[in-house]
Amino acid sequence: MKTLDIPTFECETGNYHTFCPISCVAWLYQKIEDSSFLVVGTKTRGYFLQSAPGVTIFAEPRYAMAESEEGDISAQLNDQEELQRICLRVKNDRNPSVIIWIGTCTTEIIKMDLEGIAPKLEKQLGIPIVVARANGLDYAFTQGEDTALAAMTHRCPECNHLIADLTDQEELNLVDTAPNNKLFDKKNKSTKNNLVLFGSLPSSVASQLNLELRRQSVSVSGWLPSQKYADLPALGKGVYVCGVNPFLSRTATTLMRRRRCQLIGAPFPIGPDGTRAWIEKICSAFDLKPDGLEKRENQIWESLSDYLEILTGKSIFFMGDNLLEISLARFLIRCGMVVYEVGIPYMDRRYQAAELLLLQRTCEKMKKPTPRIVEKPDNYSQVQRMHELQPDLAITGMAHANPLEARNIDTKWSVEFTFAQIHGFVNARETLELVTRPLRRRGDSIAGCRNLSKQMVDV
Secondary structure: OOOOOOOOOEEEEEEEEOOHHHHHHHHHHHHOOOEEEEEEEEEHHHHHHHHHOOOHHHHHHHHHEEEOOOHHHHOOHHHHHHHHHHHHHHHHHHOOOOEEEEEOOHHHHHHOOHHHHHHHHHHHHHHOEEEEEOOOOOOOOHHHHHHHHHHHHHHOOOOOOOOOOOHHHHHHHHHHHOOOHHHOEEEEEEEEOEEEEOOOOHHHEEEEEHHHOOOOOEEEEEOOOOHHHHHOOOOOOOOOOEEEOOOOOHHHHHHOOOOOEEOOOOOOHHHHHHHHHHHHHHHOOOOOOOOOOOHHHHHHHHHHHHHHHHHOOOEEEEEOOOOOHHHHHHHHHHHHOOEEEEEEOOOOOOOOOOHHHHHHHHHHOOOOOEEEEOOOOOHHHHHHHHHOOOOEEEOOHHHHHHHHHHHHHHOEHHHHHHHHHOOOOOOOOHHHHHHHHHHHHHHHHHHHHHHHHHHHOOO
C-alpha cells in the first residue's frame, strides 16, 4: 500500500504581516454572550479596535479599554488598584458573568503580572477573571482566540465519570429512575457526554455541525467557548475533543496535557471534502460507521457546479495571514484550481497533520502539483514570485491588496474568510462566493470592454 508523505516546508523567517491578535475580541464577544472584555494596553490598541475590526460600534456594552499611561510604564502607579477600579466599574455597569483580560504587547514589555493580579481581584469582586495574552509579538491575529480559549480551558468543570463506571445492572436501574429516561441512554453509551468541540463559530454554524454529527449518532456534549460562561463543557480523562479551526493548536495542547482529554486529529470542516473527512474521523473515534456521507458530499458538489466552472483551471497564491490557508488551499484544489504557493504565518505540523495528509491526497486525486508551503514568508520575495507566476488570484492581507491590484493581479482579503461563515456542508457556497467574486468582476469588466469596442466599431 502506498503511503503519502507530508508536504515539505520552507521557512523564510519573514515578519508576521497580520492584524494584531487583540482583534479576537471582535468575534469572541459575539459568541460568549454574558462576557465583558477588558483590553489592557495603550491608546494605540484602543484606536485599532475602533478602526480596524470596528468593535466599538457593535460591542461597546461589553468591551472596555484599560489604557496604560506613563505612570503605569514607569511603575509609579499600582497596577492592581487601577485594574480593580476599572473592573469594579465594569461590574456595576454591565454585571457580566466573566471578565476576560486581553493582554497586549505593552503588558509584555513592562512585565505586568496580570496572572498574579487576576485571582486577587476575582476574589474581591466575585466575578471570574480570565487572562489571555494576545500580544502581537508572538502570534498571528487569529491566534488571539487560541490564547483566550486555552485560558478558558482551565475554567471548565471536571467531567463526572459516574456513568462510565457503571455496571450493566446499574445502567438499567439508572434508566428506570431517570425522569423521561433523559439522563442516560444505554444505546448511546459510547457517544453521550463524550465529545467536546472547540473553536468560536456563529451559533447557526455550530448548530449545523451538531446536526450533521447527530445524523451519525454522535452527540456533542458541549462547545468551547459556550454561549454562556456557566455552560462551559466538562473536561477530563475519557472526554474526546475535536477542533474546527486550524489556528487552535495551543488550545488543543492544553486540552490534552492539562485536562487529559483525547484529541481527535481530523481535517477541518471547511469545504464538502473537509467536512466529510472531519465527520468520518469523529465517527471512527467512537467506532461508528458513517451513514450517507458520500451521498451528502456529492449533493453539495453538484450544487456548486456553477462556481466550479469559474474556478477550474484557474491559479491562486496565498500570501499568508490567518492560518486558514492550508484548509482553503485543499478545498480550492478539490474545486479544480492550481495553488502555486501557500504562505502561512505559523504552522503546527502535529495539529494540522490530518489536514496536510488530506491536502496531499487531494492533489493526487485531482492530478495537481503539491503547492509550495512557506512558513513566515518574506512578502518582498512573495511579490517577486507572483510577478513571475502571474496567478489569477491572490489571497492576501489588506496591506498588500492595492499594490497587487496595481500589478494586474486580482486579490481577495484573507480577513474576510475569518469573519465569513465557511464551515460545514451548507457554507461551502459562501466560501466559493468570496473566492470567485474578484474573478467574476474581472470577467464582467472584460465583457464590458468588448461590448464597448463592438459598439464603437458599429458606430
